Amino acid sequence: MQLARVIGDVVATVKDQHLSGIKLMVLQPLTSDGSATGRTLVAVDAVGAGVGETVFFVRGKEASFPFHPTEVPADAGIVGIVDHWDVEPERPAKGPEPRTGNREPKAMRQEPKA
Amino acid sequence: MQLARVVGTVVSTQKHPTFEGAKLLLVQPVTLDDAPRGTALLAVDSVGAGVHEKVLIVMEGRAAGEALGRKGAPVDAAIIGIVDRLDVVE
Numbered sequence: 424m425q426l427a428r429v430i431g432d433v434v435a436t437v438k439d440q441h442l443s444g445i446k447l448m449v450l451q452p453l454t455s456d457g458s459a460t461g462r463t464l465v466a467v468d469a470v471g472a473g474v475g476e477t478v479f480f481v482r483g484k485e486a487s488f489p490f491h492p493t494e495v496p497a498d499a500g501i502v503g504i505v506d507h508w509d510v511e512p513e514r515p516a517k518g519p520e521p522r523t524g525n526r527e528p529k530a531m532r533q534e535p536k537a
Numbered sequence: 538m539q540l541a542r543v544v545g546t547v548v549s550t551q552k553h554p555t556f557e558g559a560k561l562l563l564v565q566p567v568t569l570d571d572a573p574r575g576t577a578l579l580a581v582d583s584v585g586a587g588v589h590e591k592v593l594i595v596m597e598g599r600a601a602g603e604a605l606g607r608k609g610a611p612v613d614a615a616i617i618g619i620v621d622r623l624d625v626v627e
Contacts (some may be wrong), residue, residue, distance in 0.1 A: 424561075424579035424614055426547075455563055455577035469611065470551055479549065479579050481613045485598040487564075488611040489553050502611045503552030508563060510545035511552055511588045530545070 424479045426453040426505065430534075433465055441495050448472060449499060450480060455510050458534050466499035477535035480528040507532050508533050540592045540620065541566045547579055555610035562586060563614065564594060565600050569625050581605050582615040593618035 428534075431449035448467040454460045457477075469489035472477075472478045478495040478501045480486075486500030538577070540603035554570045560582040566574045571591075578596075581603040595601055596614045604615035 424612065425576065426548045426563075426579065434559060443595065455541065460576050469553055479547065481598075481611045483613050484599050485602070485611045485613050488555075488609050491609055503549040503556060503561075506550055508545055508547040510563065514589055 424502065425468075425480050426455070426508070427451055427478055427480055427501075428453055428459075429474050429476050429478055429501075430463065431474060432501055435490050439496050441490075441493050442467070442497075445490065445495060446471075448474075450478070450499070450501070453477070455508075455533075456531075464476075464499055467495060467497040468501045470501055470504055472501050472504050479503045479505060506533065538593050538595050538617070539566050540569070540623070541580075541592055541616075542571070543588050543590050543592055543616075544577060545588060547557050552560060553611055554606050555578075555605075555612075556581070560603060562588075564592065564603055564616065566594075567591070569609050569623070582616045584616055584619055586616050586619050590618040591623075592616045 429452040433447035452461045480501045486494040488499040541564040544565045547561040565577045601612040601615035602610045
């Protein structure tokens with residue numbers, strides 16, 4: 424799965440019959456620090472995501488699993504809406520952790536942009 | 538399978554029901570020299586891995602679904618092992 428921001432939606436009147444009633448969203452994949460990476464893509468939506476939200480999506484035929492038993496012809500699908508994610512800062516060097524009693528540096532919390 | 542390092546955690550309330558109770562970790566694929574390779578991705582954790590650990594991941598739907606132990610789960614990546622040591626002879 425990969426993090427992405429929903430940046431739009433697609434309206435298609437003429438489409439495969441198994442796609443009827445399914446939302447198609449435009450996604451911009453994100454890196455772990457929240458910046459855009461790679462090409463945008465269109466994904467089916469299984470969780471009710473909206474434009475502007477940060478989501479995670481699955482690639483491959485598994486994108487159609489939430490719609491089982493309907494065999495949806497999709498290769499990417501949104502399967503969760505991200506509340507927030509935390510990226511831990513890298514540990515300095517190898518070896519045992521020093522026991523200083525100080526708190527570990529706080530993780531950088533990434534909040535989805537409004 | 539690929540080597541990766543766990544770099545973070547992801548919290549999601551609204552998600553597909555098959556993800557209920559599953560741990561989602563942000564993993565950065567790495568080369569044999571531990572250098573980052575490509576974009577970080579989300580993987581379900583089936584072995585109890587923690588942040589900073591080097592892990593073995595599968596990036597294929599069927600294998601990931603089996604690791605999660607749930608049929609019909611829309612997953613495409615899973616952590617299936619924690620790497621203790623890596624020996625490369627060149």
